[in-house]
Amino acid sequence: MNLMKLLETRRTYRRFDQSRPVSAAAFNDMALALRWSSSAGNLQPLRCVFVTDPQIVEAVFPHTHFAALLPKELGTPKPGEHPTMYVVLTYEKKTKWTDTDAGIALSNLTLAAWGHGVGSCIMDNIDRPDIAEILHIPESVTIHSAVALGYPTHTSQIVEPKTPADLKYFLDAQKNYKVPKRPFSEFIFENRYPEV
Numbered sequence: 001m002n003l004m005k006l007l008e009t010r011r012t013y014r015r016f017d018q019s020r021p022v023s024a025a026a027f028n029d030m031a032l033a034l035r036w037s038s039s040a041g042n043l044q045p046l047r048c049v050f051v052t053d054p055q056i057v058e059a060v061f062p063h064t065h066f067a068a069l070l071p072k073e074l075g076t077p078k079p080g081e082h083p084t085m086y087v088v089l090t091y092e093k094k095t096k097w098t099d100t101d102a103g104i105a106l107s108n109l110t111l112a113a114w115g116h117g118v119g120s121c122i123m124d125n126i127d128r129p130d131i132a133e134i135l136h137i138p139e140s141v142t143i144h145s146a147v148a149l150g151y152p153t154h155t156s157q158i159v160e161p162k163t164p165a166d167l168k169y170f171l172d173a174q175k176n177y178k179v180p181k182r183p184f185s186e187f188i189f190e191n192r193y194p195e196v
């Protein structure tokens with residue numbers, strides 16, 4: 001897949017084929033992509049827990065909350081559709097760059113996964129204390145975010161917003177995701193910022 005196609009199709013996926021574990025090749029490339037991430041001052045503050053054991057993935061699952069914009073029965077993966085892997089990003093001391101470093105790492109990670117057909121959902125709506133306990137993450141370490149991963153069983157497509165204010169993602173009749181993105185005219189400005 002060329003780079004622009006990869007960027008266009010690397011969307012958020014929330015239903016997965018739970019019978020299909022993430023391949024070793026995808027695991028290895030996700031690890032490499034995280035290692036290759038840029039960080040301020042090359043300080044590399046992040047640590048990542050790769051959760052692959054199906055029992056531990058299932059223990060983490062109820063502590064990760066999907067698709068706040070949809071009714072629960074539509075947005076939350078059902079049994080058989082759960083992620084088959086999580087990556088949990090952590091840090092010890094927060095600096096003013098940690099969130100930027102994490103954003104770059106999340107982007108690298110999810111793109112590397114999608115290069116292998118592994119879909120992802122970056123997650124902030126997670127129960128950090130519960131996940132920390134399950135994964136034996138010490139109190140001195142903070143969970144930044146988690147990423148749910150697996151082979152998706154739905155598509156997700158960028159669409160034009162119906163109105164400029166309506167940026168809510170939605171499901172079509174086949175339960176595939178549609179994700180409105182702002183038109184260029186509303187967020188890319190050439191040479192000067194428009195008058196407000």
Ligand SMILES: Cc1cc2nc3c(=O)[nH]c(=O)nc-3n(C[C@H](O)[C@H](O)[C@H](O)COP(=O)(O)O)c2cc1C
Nearest residue numbers: 011012065066067068121122123124125126169179
């Ligand atoms: C920082 C961040 C946190 C997010 N947290 C969640 C989450 O907790 N649960 C969820 O289902 N999706 C979460 N998402 C996914 C967003 O809802 C998704 O990126 C957005 O709807 C746009 O869809 P797209 O990723 O396909 O462009 C998160 C995304 C980002 C970047």
